[in-house]
Amino acid sequence: MKALFTTKMKTQGKAGAKQVLVSFGATVFALALGMLLIYAIGFDPFSAVVAMVDGAFGSKNAFGETLVKMTPLIFTGMSYALASRCGLTNLGMEGQLYMGALAGTATGVYVSGLPAALHLPLTILAGFLGGALWGLIAGALKVRFGASEIITTVMLNTIAISFIDYMVNGPMIEPPGINCQTQPVQSTAQLPNLISGTRAHWGFVIAIVFVVLFWLFLWRSKRGYEVRVAGLNLSAARYSGIHTDKNILLVMFLAGGLAGLAGCNEILGIQIRMIPEISPGYGFDGIAVSLIGNNTPFGIVIGALLFGAFRAGGNRMQIRAKVPNAIVSVVQALVIFAVVASQMLLDKWNEHQMKKMNRQESEVA
């Protein structure tokens, strides 16, 4: 049983290179479609692209913005990917992100008297736990009651966002209570700047550290191996004695925590305080990020770079070329369609080649 899965996983690794090439081609195709759409709704696609590239990479400041947008996307991409590796669909990144941000803000604002060396890690841990516990709810409902995590995670998103609305307007509102925002987190809990003259902060470095941890967990630990086996074939995993229920709980906890860090870092590095709308949809962006990256650590970083650049450049495009920046998410959906379709076409082509080889072999015989 174990050998079978190992072989299956290895062949997947070999096909990886081809996979990357196909994903790349599909992305280019989707971008071209996006430009066509910009043209169709009455704008100049080329000036849009120029504005976007300029806004994402045109200057030190622009590149800093790309890093800023990349940071939460690395986390939500990993969150979706981790659940996906275990055969789960986590659509709750947005809610987990908000709960992580809230827990981080609370720890950053209300815990005082600690040196930064203690306060900052504690706050980040709180951010992780906030998201993790929110994710665990969906995991527990699935294990205990068989409730589909696809639906529960989405419902939990709405509940989390309403809850944050309440907290920011009520118990945590900054005195005297004029603006709906919390107090700023203390300086001991803020993430230091990474590149001077930009908004890029150390949250990016933390994200990269977690990418390494993500790799270590999935490919270098026994538990991670079990998770991947369960993702490939649930009933076979159960048959070979893997505690799938325990793994579902663990994975939803960790995936929630990763999304929670996306929100917490955004607070500690950029917003400094909690406001009702800290995320322009980083949660759902995680799906495309992980998909482009084929659920691999390196691929997720690349996917986050692409969509981070989109987010950073999208704002510039809206200002300069007047194209609504929601088009960035349209392109994102197109990228998902193109990547998924091309992967399936690749599969079909491989199958076709296999059949041809078999036929030739039988003719020789």
Next chain:
Amino acid sequence: MDLLQTIGGYLFTDIRMAAPVLLAGLGLLLMNWSGLLNIGAEGTMLIAALAAVAGSHYFGSVWMGLLLAMLAGAVFGLLFAVLTVTLRANQTVVGAAINILGLSLSTTLNRVLFGVETTVTKVDSFKVLEIPLLSKIPVIGQAFFAQMPIVYIAFLLVPVMHYFLFKTKPGLNLRSVGENPRVADTLGINVYRTQYLATIIGSMIIAAGGAFLSTGLLNFFTEDMVAGRGYIALAAVIFGKYKPAGIMIAAMIFMAGNVVSNVLQVAGVGIPYTFLTMIPYILTIVALTIFASRAVAPASLGKPYKRG
């Protein structure tokens, strides 16, 4: 008498609020019975809501809006079918992307068509169609017989869909595709064509639900106005045990949460507004938790079918 009138009023609101979720649920049901799990109802409803406003605005008729919305739904359904039936892509991933597309495309087109000003463009919307005599029945008359035409259509679709699925040959064929496509195939049923038809028609029904949001409940489009109803419809299908009547009851219970939250809000019981808005979503989770294990899904739901 006053109390009865109030109850009648709640029932009226509940039925009206349940209609879009019911339509979305019935559309999903058609797909589910053909073996396809489409979580993209939310996005389909959003693009339909925009298309309805655009159609109503440019052609001056709410019915043209509905037509345009259903066309948009058909296109989204076709997209889903090509990717999941022909290319056998992961249905959940494609559905999630449909939701992203529906949200972002409706937002983009809304800004392009109607501008980014704070004033919304109001359009012709559905009018209440009072049924003579019946609407005069005390307490329930207004609730059942003084609704908009699309509400009647939604609720009449329940027995129609039940009859189709469980009493006709094409309905039986559809269900056999969802239960066991290989057997259906050997019996001479065209599995792919069945799934394509179910997806396209199902998406058009979902789209009608979206159209009702922007040209029935309201008379304009706002960004992200579906607000999770597409997902609530998914839960309604499970809660309703994959039967039209069950979905109807589920939609009415989930949306009663909305009514309750409105009532509590007006009564001013001191519960913060934000908590009241959570009620329908919490109710959905609770219902799903209690009933998820009792619902038996079509056996091949979500599994791509490969011929030969």
